Amino acid sequence: MSNIIMIGCDLHDRSMLLRYAVGTSEPQQLSYENDASGRQRMILRLKNLAEKNDCKRIIFVYEASGLGHGLSDQLHDEGIECYVLSPTHLPKTPKSARLKTDAKDAQMLLEQVRGFVLAGNDLPVVWTPPKRLRDDRELVRARVDVADELTRVKLKITTLCKSREITLTSPTKCRWTKAFVAWIREHVIPTLDFAVGVKLKLLLDRFEMYRKEQAALDKALVRLSRESRYKVSCAELRKMPGVGLLVAMTFLTEMGDLNRFENRRQVAAYLGLCPSSNESGEKNDRKGRITRQGPARLRKMLCQAAWVSVIRCEDAAADYHRIKQNQKHRSKKALVAMMRKLGIKMWHRALTCGVSCELEGRARPSPKDFAQAPQRDLSTPSHSPSLQPQGCAG
Secondary structure (H helix, E strand, O other): OOEEEEEEEEEOOOEEEEEEEEOOOOOEEEEEEOOHHHHHHHHHHHHHHHHHOOEEEEEEEEEOOOOOOHHHHHHHHOOOEEEEEOHHHOOOOHHHHHOOOHHHHHHHHHHHHHHHHHHOOOOOEOOOOOHHHHHHHHHHHHHHHHHHHHHHHHHHHHHHHHHOOOOOOOOOOOOOOHHHHHHHHHHHHHHOOHHHHHHHHHHHHHHHHHHHHHHHHHHHHHHHHOOOOOHHHHHHHOOOOOOOHHHHHHHHHHHOOHHHOOOHHHHHHHHOOOEEEOOEOOEOOOEEEEOOOOOHHHHHHHHHHHHHHHHHOHHHHHHHHHHHOOOHHHHHHHHHHHHHHHHHHHHHHHHHOOOOHHHOOOOOOOHHHOOOOOOOOOOOOOOOOOOOOOOOOO
């Protein structure tokens, strides 16, 4: 087997601490600043190490965080294999939580990638979406977030009026229209104390600001849905009962490359709509609540779409009441089942429309890509590597 450099990186806003090893050799440690110059020096050092040790591959891993996939993109552009690992699937113990250091975290990541390369263990890699999809997600997520902010402002206005025993009677059939907001400004605010009136006025200003943002985002969302990578799939999904523009675009952007799911169970697991389990020994049928893994925004959209489909579609209503069995305590179970069924149907229908090459991310690594590691000599005891710095580069 040709030598492979494996690196575990504990990534922070300002620093990067690396634990690396060549094949089965003892780990070494490096540290760099997390900026443009620091990354370039790190890449140059890794390439020099590869040339010095006659290594054809460099495998770099770090935990997913708010720093995004920028480092992964840069390393791939430089010819270095980089994988982002899921923090929720990495091994953690109460002891490791109490004795947490950057060096220990980097060593843990190094052990994960070494176990994958040398022993074929599973590597909890997060699917890396392409930059085009990441940019599309920002727009859709902004539209979902502004709706949440709008709901919070409405609740604050209603709560403030209730605390002052003010009955909000809309001059129109619907609340929260321009006429309704104007009525509050003209008839409610003048009757309040000065301090309370100022607060209510600011809440109304915030409400109108969010409404303008929502209108602008709606126009941008319509434009995005007409792009070639979403046009056919979005139109097909909107034919389903309960699925509107926002639900369809949230589904397509959060799911990304639909071809990465092999079956409906993988789709349900990604959506976090499969039951958790606590089965051990003789207890082999103990299922719990749903795992809630994956994007929470998408689960929220599926919940709203499932309710609409139950109200407006006879077939969906029949399925819901069949699962509920006229028992009140089964309402949530029935709704979760409808969400799961809707999500899987949307996956099947969107998949038949094809997946644009612009939405294809980097493939997951496979243990088959690596040759079998040489057996370690068991005649001499193996000592655990020290976590003290053995090499450092500025």
